Amino acid sequence: MKIGIIGPSKVENKIRISKIAEIIAKSGHEVFLVPDKGSSSEFFAQEYIKNKGKKVYSILPLDDKEFGYDWVNTDLGEQVNCGTWRNQPEKLNEETEALVSLGYAAGGLIEIGYTKWFKPKPVYIITDIDNERLPSKIDKKLDINYISINELKKILK
Numbered sequence: 001m002k003i004g005i006i007g008p009s010k011v012e013n014k015i016r017i018s019k020i021a022e023i024i025a026k027s028g029h030e031v032f033l034v035p036d037k038g039s040s041s042e043f044f045a046q047e048y049i050k051n052k053g054k055k056v057y058s059i060l061p062l063d064d065k066e067f068g069y070d071w072v073n074t075d076l077g078e079q080v081n082c083g084t085w086r087n088q089p090e091k092l093n094e095e096t097e098a099l100v101s102l103g104y105a106a107g108g109l110i111e112i113g114y115t116k117w118f119k120p121k122p123v124y125i126i127t128d129i130d131n132e133r134l135p136s137k138i139d140k141k142l143d144i145n146y147i148s149i150n151e152l153k154k155i156l157k
Contacts, residue, residue, distance in 0.1 A: 001156075004092050005033040006111045007040035007102030013129050017102055018047045019149055020126065024100070025053030027156035032057045032080070032095050034088060035073040040102040045076050059092050061085045093118040100152070101125045104132070116142055124152060 017040055025048045035042040035058050045056045056077030061069050064084040082091035093114045098121050101108055112123050122143040134144060
C-alpha cells in the first residue's frame with residue numbers, strides 16, 4: 001500500500017512518531033510525504049528509513065517559482081515533482097491509497113480535504129498524538145478513522 005504521511009511543521013511526540021514509523025516500515029508499505037526541514041514528516045521519514053522501510057517518496061514542487069522550496073529536505077527519498085505548491089495536496093492524494101496524520105496542521109487539513117475529490121481514501125488520525133476530532137460535518141463527508149497506534153498496526157497487517 002502507498003501511504004501518505006501528513007503532520008505539523010514542528011516535531012512533537014518523537015517517541016510516538018518513531019513507533020508509527022517502525023510499524024509502517026515493518027509492514028512493508030511505501031510512504032509519500034513532504035519533508036519540510038525539522039517537520040514531523042521529515043522526522044518520520046528518517047525513522048522509517050532507520051527501520052528499513054520499503055521506500056520513501058518526497059512530494060516536491062520542483063517547478064515552483066512563486067515560493068521556492070528551500071525549506072524542504074530534497075535529499076530524502078525518491079523525488080516526485082508536483083510542479084508547484086498549489087499542486088502538492090492533489091499530487092499527494094493522487095499517489096497514495098491512505099493518509100496517516102501525525103497531528104493536525106493547516107497543510108494537513110488541506111490534504112485531508114482533498115481526499116474527498118482526488119482519489120478518495122481513508123484518513124487515519126492517530127489519537128495517541130491528537131485526540132481532537134474534526135467537525136462532524138467533515139467527518140460525515142470523508143473517510144476519517146480515529147485510531148490508536150496499536151490499531152494502526154492491526155490495520156496494516
